Amino acid sequence: MMMAPRTEILVEREAEVFRPEIVVLFCQHCVVPDADLTVAGMATSRFKAKLVMIPCTGKIETSQLLSILAEGVDGIQVVGCPRQQCHRLDGNLRAEKRVERVRQFLHEIRMGTERLDMERGLDFSGLQLMLLAERRANAVKPLGPNPMKGDSD
Amino acid sequence: MIIAEAKPILELVQQLAGLRRVLIAGCGCCVAECAAGGEREVETLAPLLRMALQVEGHPLEILTKTVERQCEWEFVEELAELVPKVDAVLSLACGIGVQAVAERFPDVLVYPGVNTTSLALREEAGLWVARCQACGDCRLGETFGLCPVARCAKSLQNGPCGGTRKNGKCEVDENLDCVWNLIVERAIARGQLETLLRVRPPKDWSNSHHGGPKQMLREDLRP
Numbered sequence: 001m002m003m004a005p006r007t008e009i010l011v012e013r014e015a016e017v018f019r020p021e022i023v024v025l026f027c028q029h030c031v032v033p034d035a036d037l038t039v040a041g042m043a044t045s046r047f048k049a050k051l052v053m054i055p056c057t058g059k060i061e062t063s064q065l066l067s068i069l070a071e072g073v074d075g076i077q078v079v080g081c082p083r084q085q086c087h088r089l090d091g092n093l094r095a096e097k098r099v100e101r102v103r104q105f106l107h108e109i110r111m112g113t114e115r116l117d118m119e120r121g122l123d124f125s126g127l128q129l130m131l132l133a134e135r136r137a138n139a140v141k142p143l144g145p146n147p148m149k150g151d152s153d
Numbered sequence: 154m155i156i157a158e159a160k161p162i163l164e165l166v167q168q169l170a171g172l173r174r175v176l177i178a179g180c181g182c183c184v185a186e187c188a189a190g191g192e193r194e195v196e197t198l199a200p201l202l203r204m205a206l207q208v209e210g211h212p213l214e215i216l217t218k219t220v221e222r223q224c225e226w227e228f229v230e231e232l233a234e235l236v237p238k239v240d241a242v243l244s245l246a247c248g249i250g251v252q253a254v255a256e257r258f259p260d261v262l263v264y265p266g267v268n269t270t271s272l273a274l275r276e277e278a279g280l281w282v283a284r285c286q287a288c289g290d291c292r293l294g295e296t297f298g299l300c301p302v303a304r305c306a307k308s309l310q311n312g313p314c315g316g317t318r319k320n321g322k323c324e325v326d327e328n329l330d331c332v333w334n335l336i337v338e339r340a341i342a343r344g345q346l347e348t349l350l351r352v353r354p355p356k357d358w359s360n361s362h363h364g365g366p367k368q369m370l371r372e373d374l375r376p
Contacts, residue, residue: 063196070200109205147207
């Protein structure tokens, strides 16, 4: 008896693919004035991103970074001005220390330091912010989803 | 000011593993000033502990409240509404506050969240240096405002040990100024070096750490 050829189609079910959720906290002075920030809404199968503009990275508190992660976000990318170019003198330097402190916490509690990092630069476009988000997502992927997913209050 | 340092997070995880709900109680006084146990530190520790315990497989619900001072009964009372709802209180106050909470709420587990270390001055942002050891017999007027009890590595009372380094640093700790060198320099600057040669009665060490808890009683302030 001749058997009909079998074609197996592998369907990648979206629910089984880890799409890291990345929050980008960026200083308003790091982006070009007409940056298209709606790019975050563009669909991508690789990751999800939320772009959050803040007046200065110096406004970011350690507790805020930890709270965002405790809500289940997989990773945070902070984007601030270059070291000597903060509009508020040393806000970016304070942010750098706070980011490093939280990275140390993440290492101690075995959540993975790569869930948080800081990038410095100027004149980013919306697309470039998304590229930074993708880079963060790629760094987070080996760590797996945030253990807090589905457990936020 | 009493200063304290945050306990390692893994030590807190070990203490709290297995509990269902914990109240983190902050103190708005000394530990807030030294960034160890105030409201900001409570709001930092709460999500951090939640994540740490989730990773360890012991999910924990955390309530938070910061009171003005945990060394006054009236403020400790503000925790009364929340304490019955939790399995334990993690107090970020100094040892005084932790004990006050434990005494007021004897039926709940109370854990310290910080290590109380010393009485210190904030020399500059982010740096606190011990300046007092509560010896109970203050002689700062005789040493030009510099305390050899707290600031001398050997707590010498009669002058330098003879091991002061050429740069004025202590022989025990090369990063520490020899306080007797500072005292002598200040005496010279004021033209009063000879006052250090006066014979003084022995220091009264009866307030020292051994011998049980100290008390101060003021009859004029009692009801």
